Amino acid sequence: xxxxxxxxxxxxxxxxxxxxxxxxxxxxxxxxxxxxxxxxxxxxxxxxxxxxxxxxxxxxxxxxxxxxxxxxxxxxxxxxxxxxxxxxxxxxxxxxxx
Amino acid sequence: xxxxxxxxxxxxxxxxxxxxxxxxxxxxxxxxxxxxxxxxxxxxxxxxxxxxxxxxxxxxxxxxxxxxxxxxxxxxxxxxxxxxxxxxxxxxxxxxxxxxxxxxxxxxxxxxxxxxxxxxxxxxxxxxxxxxxxxxxxxxxxxxxxxxxxxxxxxxxxxxxxxxxxxxxxxxxxxxxxxxxxxxxxxxxxxxxxxxxxxxxxxxxxxxxxxxxxxxxxxxxxxxxxxxxxxxxxxxxxxxxxxxxxxxxxxxxxxxxxxxxxxxxxxxxxxxxxxxxxxxxxxxxxxxxxxxxxxxxxxxxxxxxxxxxxxxxxxxxxxxxxxxxxxxxxxxxxxxxxxxxxxxxxxxxxxxxxxxxxxxxxxxxxxxxxxxxxxxxxxxxxxxxxxxxxxxxxxxxxxxxxxxxxxxxxxxxxxxxxxxxxxxxxxxxxxxxxxxxxxxxxxxxxxxxxxxxxxxxxxxxxxxxxxxxxxxxxxxxxxxxxxxxxxxxxxxxxxxxxxxx
Numbered sequence: 001x002x003x004x005x006x007x008x009x010x011x012x013x014x015x016x017x018x019x020x021x022x023x024x025x026x027x028x029x030x031x032x033x034x035x036x037x038x039x040x041x042x043x044x045x046x047x048x049x050x051x052x053x054x055x056x057x058x059x060x061x062x063x064x065x066x067x068x069x070x071x072x073x074x075x076x077x078x079x080x081x082x083x084x085x086x087x088x089x090x091x092x093x094x095x096x097x098x
Numbered sequence: 099x100x101x102x103x104x105x106x107x108x109x110x111x112x113x114x115x116x117x118x119x120x121x122x123x124x125x126x127x128x129x130x131x132x133x134x135x136x137x138x139x140x141x142x143x144x145x146x147x148x149x150x151x152x153x154x155x156x157x158x159x160x161x162x163x164x165x166x167x168x169x170x171x172x173x174x175x176x177x178x179x180x181x182x183x184x185x186x187x188x189x190x191x192x193x194x195x196x197x198x199x200x201x202x203x204x205x206x207x208x209x210x211x212x213x214x215x216x217x218x219x220x221x222x223x224x225x226x227x228x229x230x231x232x233x234x235x236x237x238x239x240x241x242x243x244x245x246x247x248x249x250x251x252x253x254x255x256x257x258x259x260x261x262x263x264x265x266x267x268x269x270x271x272x273x274x275x276x277x278x279x280x281x282x283x284x285x286x287x288x289x290x291x292x293x294x295x296x297x298x299x300x301x302x303x304x305x306x307x308x309x310x311x312x313x314x315x316x317x318x319x320x321x322x323x324x325x326x327x328x329x330x331x332x333x334x335x336x337x338x339x340x341x342x343x344x345x346x347x348x349x350x351x352x353x354x355x356x357x358x359x360x361x362x363x364x365x366x367x368x369x370x371x372x373x374x375x376x377x378x379x380x381x382x383x384x385x386x387x388x389x390x391x392x393x394x395x396x397x398x399x400x401x402x403x404x405x406x407x408x409x410x411x412x413x414x415x416x417x418x419x420x421x422x423x424x425x426x427x428x429x430x431x432x433x434x435x436x437x438x439x440x441x442x443x444x445x446x447x448x449x450x451x452x453x454x455x456x457x458x459x460x461x462x463x464x465x466x467x468x469x470x471x472x473x474x475x476x477x478x479x480x481x482x483x484x485x486x487x488x489x490x491x492x493x494x495x496x497x498x499x500x501x502x503x504x505x506x507x508x509x510x511x512x513x514x515x516x517x518x519x520x521x522x523x524x525x526x527x528x529x530x531x532x533x534x535x536x537x538x539x540x541x542x543x544x545x546x547x548x549x550x551x552x553x554x555x556x557x558x559x560x561x562x563x564x565x566x567x568x569x570x571x572x573x574x575x576x577x578x579x580x581x582x583x584x585x586x587x588x589x590x591x592x593x594x595x596x597x598x599x
Contacts, residue, residue, distance in 0.1 A: 004467070012466045016419065017426070018459060019447040028463060031521060035464060038522050041408045042480040045487070052482030053489060055309050055339065056538020057296050057564060062338040076202035080430030091428050092442040 003036040004029065104132050105591070108268040108322040112170045115162070122155035122162075122173030126217050129175045133219070133266045135598040141241050142251075142261040144180050145188045146220040151175065158215045171325055172215030177261040177270040180221035181228055181254075182313065183302040184208050191304050192224040192236035192254075195431050195453035205302020206334045207271060207313050214329045219267055222257025226455045227422065228278055228306045230254050231527040234518050235457045242514070243286060245554055245593055249511040252282030258316050259286040263593055269326050270316040275307050276410055277507075277531025279314050280543035284506035284557020287545040287589045289323045289574070290316040292531075294564045295538035296341035299334035307417040308339075310410075310535040318590045320544060320574045324348035327567070343565065351568035352575040358392035362573065363499035367403040368530045374509045376549025380556040381505045384546040387580040388503075388573070398495045398502065402487035406533040409488070411525055412468045412481035413536070418458075419465030425453065460521065485536045492537045496563045501573050504530050506543040506557030530559060540567040542574050545589040546581060555589060 006029040013020045013028075020028070074087045083090040103111065103120060114120045130148055137143055158173040178184060181191050183201035185208075190196045204212070211218060225235035233241045233256030243251040244264040251260040258270035259282030272279035274292035283290030291314045298313045305311060315326035331345040364385065369378065385395055427433040427449035428442070435448035454462070468477040495502055507527055517524045534541040539561055546558035558577065562569040582588050 008467075009463060012463045012470075015470075016462050016466050017423075017443070017446045017450055018454065018462065019451040020459075024459075028460065031460060032463065032467070034522055035411070035460075036467075038525075039408045039411050039477070039481075042405055042412060042484050043476055044480075045402075045405050046480065046483035050483045050486050052479060053485040054482060055295075056485075056489065056536065057294075057339070057341065059339060064335055072202055079202050080199050082427060082431070082433035083436070089429050092436050092438075092440055092445045094442045096441075 003040070004032050103128050104265045106268070107319045108171065108174050108317060108325060109319070111174055111268060115173050122158040122217060123152060125173060126151050126155040126175055126219070129219060129267055136264050136596045137266060138599055139242060139247055139597060140244055140260050140264045140266070141239060142177065142222055142257045142264060142266055143220045144190060144192070144223050144238055144257065147187050147218060150187065151217050151219050154212070154215070154217045158217070161215070169214040169329070171269070171329055173217060174269060175217045175219045175267050176211065177220065177222045177258050177267040178208070178218050179255050179258050179270070179272050180224055181273050181304050182207055182271060183304070184218065184221070187221065189221065190238070191228070192226040192238060193453065193455070193458070194237045195425050197432055199430055201302070203302065206299035206336060207330045208302065210330050210332070216269070216329065222255070222261055222270065224257055225254035226458050227304070227418070228254040228273055228275055229418070229457050229461055231277070231281055231524055232514070232517070233257060234514060235455055237455055240514055243511050244596060245286065246511065248513055249554070250285065250514055252285040252511070254278040255282045255316070259283055259288050259290065262286065262288040262316060262318055263590065264596060268317060269322060271313060271330070272316045273303060273311060273313045274535065275310045275414060276535050277528040279316060280531050280541060280557065280559060281507050281527060283316060283543040285511035285555060287555030287593065288316060288318055289320055289542065289544045290314065291323050291327060291542045291567070291570070292534060292540060293327065293331060293567050294341070294540040296339050297331045297345070297540070297567065299337040299340050301334055301336040305421040307414040308421060309417060310414060312535070319588070320571060320578045321349065321352045324352035324571050341565070346568045348568060348571045351571035354572050355576050355579050357388065357573055357576045360393045360501070360573065361396055361499040362388055362393045363396050363398035363495055363502045365403065365502050365504045366397055366399045367401070368504035372508055373505060374549060376551045377505050377509060377556050380547035380549065381558060384558050384577060384581065385503070387577060387584070391576050391580055396499055398498060400491035400495060400533070402484060402491045403533050405484045406488055406536055407525060407529050409481040409484040410528070410532045410536060411464070412477050413485065415461040415465035416468045416478050417465070419462045419469065422458065422462055425450065457521070488533050489537045492539060501569050502561040504559050506530060506559040510549050510552055510554035510556060534561055539564045540570055542570040544574050544578055546577070547589070548592070
């Protein structure tokens with residue numbers, strides 16, 4: 001049985017905000033199956049007593065002093081904007097019409 | 099006949115600059131000419147910053163004329179991987195998503211390079227967002243290996259390694275998440291170092307997998323790599339994972355040429371069956387050279403390494419799926435389908451469909467799956483526990499030996515297209531390099547000869563404990579000197595001549 005269905009891949013694509021064609025979904029579903037089969041080796045290797053590691057070099061929260069330092073100007077911040085209006089990023093509508 | 103300036107090492111170029119026998123502008127022009135002559139075939143560069151490079155070179159020449167004290171690498175040209183932000187210079191990460199983007203700031207690595215007077219020639223090609231082992235995943239076409247133009251230059255930093263091997267630059271910057279500095283170095287007969295995690299600032303490095311990503315120095319010799327290492331490393335308050343400790347003396351270590359009494363561990367799990375015969379042959383010869391130099395070779399076992407690849411291909415895509423969420427078409431990068439009729443979400447979906455390539459989508463989907471509720475413990479959680487086991491294997495090994503060694507990759511450079519439709523086979527290229535990233539330690543690849551069966555470069559990997567990067571330079575420098583004296587010349591000098599156009 002496949003580890004992951006085409007419908008699941010379509011759901012993941014929606015969660016990832018990537019529109020995908022039917023052909024892409026078909027292809028990815030079969031590839032994901034193979035990849036998941038090879039990575040599932042990680043399961044059951046480490047016992048309950050083994051703690052997880054998120055960062056190799058452990059550190060506590062790192063804070064800087066609350067001091068104002070030079071930063072980008074509004075012009076620089078907006079220099080890569082796909083669309084802008086005055087000193088703001090202009091984006092497509094984020095709410096419905098009603 | 100004297101060696102043409104572009105074939106020299108950065109250390110030699112530095113001496114020529116100091117002696118006044120060449121200027122930084124002349125040196126820069128010589129490299130720009132070389133790029134113009136060979137890069138049509140090699141395609142190491144995505145962008146050449148001719149004006150910026152010549153301006154930096156002129157400034158160095160002026161400072162020298164004024165008698166100012168200069169850094170030894172002042173005026174030396176460098177190729178910068180296109181994953182690092184350079185103010186005003188196009189930065190694409192090999193992706194359509196960032197086509198046309200010019201960062202408004204410099205990465206700390208770039209700031210450090212500029213401060214030292216290093217001349218940045220341009221931005222090098224890479225697998226999209228550093229995901230790949232062949233540079234075939236670049237949205238701008240593959241880079242070709244100067245040793246054989248039908249073969250891959252490694253990846254993700256194939257542009258940087260190819261630029262070095264093709265004498266387009268004596269220095270380059272790479273980034274290494276699972277081997278993207280070391281595997282390209284191995285297959286192009288060059289040197290690449292992944293420093294200890296946190297030794298080089300990640301500020302301005304476009305994030306792929308934040309807990310693994312590390313920028314590092316690349317060159318044709320161990321000494322040049324060490325010189326560049328000292329320029330880019332150091333504490334940076336702008337990177338919260340930056341290590342607040344002095345940079346070690348890499349140049350001094352590379353010049354020691356003495357490893358008498360050092361214990362060198364050969365990792366049993368990283369070799370043997372499945373490794374190309376010429377890789378094993380040259381690796382074993384290098385071990386003999388180390389013994390002749392006075393080191394003791396010990397076999398060590400790291401039983402958890404066999405799970406490293408699987409753990410990596412869960413951890414890295416998981417972090418990537420989160421990091422790449424920033425490419426939402428709102429603040430920078432391309433925007434597709436915004437015709438006034440579509441919502442922000444629809445525009446986002448269309449942009450990400452068009453902007454990301456196949457491998458990036460594959461990893462985002464895999465990472466999203468591994469992090470989803472119901473699967474988190476089975477996949478991401480299990481992988482993080484394996485990371486602990488791998489760290490413990492290294493700790494146990496380093497309790498017995500000073501450094502560990504292995505081949506850098508199981509094979510020499512493969513043909514372009516050979517593995518591009520088989521992601522699992524492609525991922526196997528990184529089997530020897532990945533454990534290093536999971537444990538955050540430092541590691542170097544340097545050339546140890548040509549495989550007899552195909553005449554292509556073989557890489558030798560040296561791994562040193564965290565914050566002891568000097569050790570790999572000490573062993574690497576010694577090994578390089580021993581091998582070069584047996585060959586009669588450096589390996590890179592055997593590379594075939596490229597057609598000049």
